Amino acid sequence: MIGWYRIERDAWSHDFFKPSPMSEREAWFWMIGRASYEDTTHRVGGEPLECPRGSFFVTLRELQSVFMWQSDTKVRNFLKRLEKEKMIERTTCGSRNAPKTHVTICNYDKYQSPERTENAPKTHRERTKNAVKKQDNKKQDNSLGEPAGSAPKKGSRLSEDWTLPRAWGEWAVGEGMAEFSVRREADKFRDFWIGAAGAKGVKTNWQATWRNWIRKSIDDAQKQNKQHEKPGFVDSGAFGNIREVC
Incomplete structure (x- = not known):
């Protein structure tokens, strides 16, 4: 105190x-x-x-x-x-x-000292304000929860029975990803990190890891779409990109 x-x-x-x-x-x-x-x-x-x-x-x-x-x-x-x-x-x-x-x-x-007495109310307000702000930040960080079986502060592996928290999925949809794609990415996310060996599979904040995973997936999809739009290529569905013959 x-x-x-x-x-x-x-x-x-x-x-x-x-x-x-x-x-x-x-x-x-x-x-x-x-x-x-x-x-x-x-x-x-x-x-x-x-x-x-x-x-x-x-x-x-x-x-x-x-x-x-x-x-x-x-x-x-x-x-x-x-x-x-x-x-x-x-x-x-x-x-x-x-x-x-x-x-x-x-x-x-x-x-x-008189100075400390006169400044006491201001000092108290500032300390109270900072304490409340710190508490609010802590609540905000924990508002979306952590996946079951994880210990983000000390670092942990993803639990084998991990399922995507609803709030995490809603965040991904808010980033522009379709719901079915979010579910698929969640399956890929779980399988990848459960299978990761050694220290690579240990994270201190799985929620942040999920956000980075989704951002990378969206970026990769956008790059792929731009590649399809380049001159000299046509979209040939399941057969991949085939250069046009002039």
């Missing part, structure tokens, strides 16, 4: 959800939501300290309370692992009796 979505900060305090201990993933999302979205200041022990965008001040006890974890040791270990993975940076501020941790979310702007 790719992409991203916005979520309101007050979702964490919504009355619908029953308070319960957070998972580490939920705790991480909470920290991102807690980070300041713009540069500001925060008082620690009465002293105003800079709090840059993407960071926040917090005590370990507060995190333990919000996460609803049983011990501050779990909180400390969680922060250490986030720091090790370069997901956060942290420093300790204030007096020893009332310290606070300054947490900075690494790569905050990568996911929370």
